[in-house]
Each structure stands twice: as C-alpha cells, then as structure tokens.
Amino acid sequence: MTDPTALPAPAPTFDPHALPPLREVIARFGLDAKKSMGQNFLLDLNLTGRIARSAGSMTGITAIEVGPGPGGLTRALLATNAPRVIAIERDRRFIDALQDVVEASHGRLTIVEADALTVDPEQLAPAPRAIVANLPYNVATPLLLGWLARIEAYVSLTLMFQKEVADRLVAKPGSKAYGRLSVITQWRADARVLFNLPPRAFTPPPKVESTVVQLVPRANPEPAEWRILEKVTAAAFGQRRKMLRQSLKSLGDAEALLEQVGISPTSRAEEVDVAGFAALARAVQAREAANPPCP
CATH class of the missing domain: 3.40.50.150 (Vaccinia Virus protein VP39)
Structure with a gap:
C-alpha cells in the first residue's frame, strides 16, 4: 500500500x-x-x-x-x-x-x-x-x-x-x-x-x-471547555421556548450564573450569542472547580 x-x-x-x-x-x-x-x-x-x-x-x-x-x-x-x-x-x-x-x-x-x-x-x-x-x-x-x-x-x-x-x-x-x-x-x-x-x-x-x-x-475562539459548552447548550436549547432561568436549572442556581455573565435570566437560548454561551461555560467550569464532587 x-x-x-x-x-x-x-x-x-x-x-x-x-x-x-x-x-x-x-x-x-x-x-x-x-x-x-x-x-x-x-x-x-x-x-x-x-x-x-x-x-x-x-x-x-x-x-x-x-x-x-x-x-x-x-x-x-x-x-x-x-x-x-x-x-x-x-x-x-x-x-x-x-x-x-x-x-x-x-x-x-x-x-x-x-x-x-x-x-x-x-x-x-x-x-x-x-x-x-x-x-x-x-x-x-x-x-x-x-x-x-x-x-x-x-x-x-x-x-x-x-x-x-x-x-x-x-x-x-x-x-x-x-x-x-x-x-x-x-x-x-x-x-x-x-x-x-x-x-x-x-x-x-x-x-x-x-x-x-x-x-x-477561528483564529481566536472564545475560551471554553468543549464538554461544558456542550452541556450548557444542551440544557439551554433542550427547552428553547423557556427562559434561561428555567432551562438552565439543571446546572444549579441558574439565575446566579446568568447574572454573573451579564445575561438576563428572562432571555431565551436563541437570543444568546456564541460569546455569551462561552461565558456561561466558563462560569460553570469555575463553579465545578470550586465545588468538586465528593469522592
């Protein structure tokens, strides 16, 4: 060959x-x-x-x-x-x-x-x-x-x-x-x-x-981890007709996450741009790092 x-x-x-x-x-x-x-x-x-x-x-x-x-x-x-x-x-x-x-x-x-x-x-x-x-x-x-x-x-x-x-x-x-x-x-x-x-x-x-x-x-993609961005977008678009404060509940204290990155809790998934989702992924990652699961 x-x-x-x-x-x-x-x-x-x-x-x-x-x-x-x-x-x-x-x-x-x-x-x-x-x-x-x-x-x-x-x-x-x-x-x-x-x-x-x-x-x-x-x-x-x-x-x-x-x-x-x-x-x-x-x-x-x-x-x-x-x-x-x-x-x-x-x-x-x-x-x-x-x-x-x-x-x-x-x-x-x-x-x-x-x-x-x-x-x-x-x-x-x-x-x-x-x-x-x-x-x-x-x-x-x-x-x-x-x-x-x-x-x-x-x-x-x-x-x-x-x-x-x-x-x-x-x-x-x-x-x-x-x-x-x-x-x-x-x-x-x-x-x-x-x-x-x-x-x-x-x-x-x-x-x-x-x-x-x-x-x-893309020359300079928004910093984010693939696994976490997938998790965030799956939750957000899995219930795309709902407000993010509701669709992101599975991530824990969704309103605090959204406020942390400057996204209105009453927004819906289709209103958030790529930079917004990347910011959410970084916030989730930081929360996971600060609160690791019990062994």
Missing part, C-alpha cells in the same frame, strides 16, 4: 474526463446507492469540479475525502494542485470501482477502507491537510462535530450537507435555525455558505436541497 504520509512530487495534469463516465462505472460495478448509508451520487463533473475549486488553492495541502462513492469528487480533487488525495470509503463495492482512478493518479490517490466515524484524519496525513467531501447525510453531523473538536489541525473543511443542516451551521442568534450546532460550529470556526445544489443534481435525487459550506478554523 502507498504510504499516505509521504507526499509525492507534483504529478502530471489529471483529466477527470479521461476515465470512463461515472454512469458507466456505476453500471459496470452495479453500484446502486444504499439509502441505509446515506448515499446520493453527484455525477456531474462540472459540479464536482466546482466543489473542489471552492476549497481554494490546494498547493502543498493533502485533500481528505469521505465517502468518495464512484469517484466524481475524487477525480475533481485530483485535478487540483493537491499533492495527495486520501479517500475514506467503508463500502467495499466502491474500493474496487475506484481502482481505475488510483491507477490514473500517478501515486497521488490513496483509498482507505474504513468507517470515517472511527478514523482520525490526522493520522492519515501530515499537516497541512483539508477535508473536502460530499458527506453521507446520515453521519454528516457526528463527523463534523468530531472534526470541529480539532479544527485547528485543518486548513479548512469544505463540506456538503442537507440545506437544513447547513442553515443551522451559519444561523445567527434570533433566527429559528439557531441552535446547539450553530453555537458549537461558530465557536470553533468561521462558517460560510458557498452554494446550493438542487435534488436533481444527484442520483438518486434526495428529497431536499444540498448546500456546500466552508469552515475555517
């Missing part, structure tokens, strides 16, 4: 159209999309090329893809100036189907057969690295949360989600979409929507629109 940590010399230009059409690959290997695995194939090489280009310059950066499927985005990533592309795929059918792309990549493409939920991308490639992926819808959020916890290890994440999820990532306080995922994402990253894709762009067409989002590590 090719060593995924050894960056090769720049390879000749890769032409995504030089290989057999993706529909032909699907027919040849019998690659029906599995709903249970959240598979929807993007076969238009113009669109996969747009996604790859939207990730920005890949000079010296290893591109990591999750769920390459028949290889549309994989081909597009090889057409960038990324010195190496690593694709993580758990479905054995696609491992075989991607061998033509591996052979045409001049050593730049490595396929890792694994469940992306159990793989640490940092162990696959040295920095700098970036993730570019059309994520399987059924595992998109847990994958994102895992990467956000260590987002400083990546140049960027350029990811496709269901539009509803993408809207939550970039939602601002006061909006209906603003919630736990908004806070965690925007605490760790600068997130922006790049473009939308209609259901007809996919095979089979999903029932919803899709959106490509780019996340770049």
